[in-house]
Amino acid sequence: MSDAPMTTDPNRTGPSRIGWVLGALAIVVAVMVAATFLRSGDPDGLNRVATDHGFIDADRGHPFSIIAGYVFPGLHEPMATIVAGLIGIAVVFGIAWVIGRLLARRRRSEG
Amino acid sequence: MPPSIHLLHAPDGFVSVPIAVAMWAVTAVVLAIAVRRTNATLSERAVPLLGVMAAFIFAAQMFNFPVAGGTSGHLLGGVLAAILLGPWAGTLVMASVIAVQGLLFQDGGLVVMGLNIFNMGVIGTLGGYWLYRALAGLFGGEGRGRLPAAAIAAWVSVVAGAVSMSLQIGLTPDMPPLGLVLGAMVGVHVLIGIGEALITVAALAFIGVTRADLFELRDRSPQAA
Numbered sequence: 001m002s003d004a005p006m007t008t009d010p011n012r013t014g015p016s017r018i019g020w021v022l023g024a025l026a027i028v029v030a031v032m033v034a035a036t037f038l039r040s041g042d043p044d045g046l047n048r049v050a051t052d053h054g055f056i057d058a059d060r061g062h063p064f065s066i067i068a069g070y071v072f073p074g075l076h077e078p079m080a081t082i083v084a085g086l087i088g089i090a091v092v093f094g095i096a097w098v099i100g101r102l103l104a105r106r107r108r109s110e111g
Numbered sequence: 112m113p114p115s116i117h118l119l120h121a122p123d124g125f126v127s128v129p130i131a132v133a134m135w136a137v138t139a140v141v142l143a144i145a146v147r148r149t150n151a152t153l154s155e156r157a158v159p160l161l162g163v164m165a166a167f168i169f170a171a172q173m174f175n176f177p178v179a180g181g182t183s184g185h186l187l188g189g190v191l192a193a194i195l196l197g198p199w200a201g202t203l204v205m206a207s208v209i210a211v212q213g214l215l216f217q218d219g220g221l222v223v224m225g226l227n228i229f230n231m232g233v234i235g236t237l238g239g240y241w242l243y244r245a246l247a248g249l250f251g252g253e254g255r256g257r258l259p260a261a262a263i264a265a266w267v268s269v270v271a272g273a274v275s276m277s278l279q280i281g282l283t284p285d286m287p288p289l290g291l292v293l294g295a296m297v298g299v300h301v302l303i304g305i306g307e308a309l310i311t312v313a314a315l316a317f318i319g320v321t322r323a324d325l326f327e328l329r330d331r332s333p334q335a336a
Binding site: 025 | 115119122149154158164165166167170174177182203220273299300322
């Protein structure tokens, strides 16, 4: 591959940018799928303390339920957790990208 | 496969409404500053990294790792996000993840979302980042001191977040005494913080090998160009 002049624009990282994002997201999905099968089933720190000290029942729950507990409704495990994880990854990626897009400054020197 | 993921974040009811509302106010002010500061400094080149970091932190938080005594922990990610994106953009990423977890996955209450963002996000992205920069300076600059400074800051951010959570629970009426909650929470999170440090260092080391240029996105402001 040649170093085409299109990489001279300092705002671009060149054609590899999309490839890098896709590669990174593949790693993220792999982490999520691994978490589905390999994560510890024990309660996490706060849950453990709340159980041991008798205030776990203070949990007032949620006024609504969408994909509660990372289990996609109507699917069997492991797909219920994997689909929930894929949705979560896509949603947070999209929100953070849009926030960045709205706030990032274009360089005035462009063009 | 393991049982369903235990809900990871504080639900409504663990903290009194006045404390939760006060923490929402503090968090809202921090987020407003974060929007302004990010708007002034964020490079367009960093935008994809915001998305990738949010996705990574979301996925990694699903991955509970075992610590002693039938207890697990998970990554928070605030120090990692701040090192790569800067403290303000890092704060916005953490808030995005915690908000989606609460709204879409019913993980973490809505009244207490402000304090969840503060304890798991802001403490790491602002306090943890400040500690990271101070330590990296002591260790001879970010180039040489990045990994040890990140490890210590990551560990401290988890313990500090647990202290903050304990204060909010301990000051809530009808909850166990503050000293009891504090001792139990810190005792567990001293161990969970080791996992936070290991994951943070591993992620930074991986980026250092594969895309070291990403370390320069944080300080690249348009004005400096």
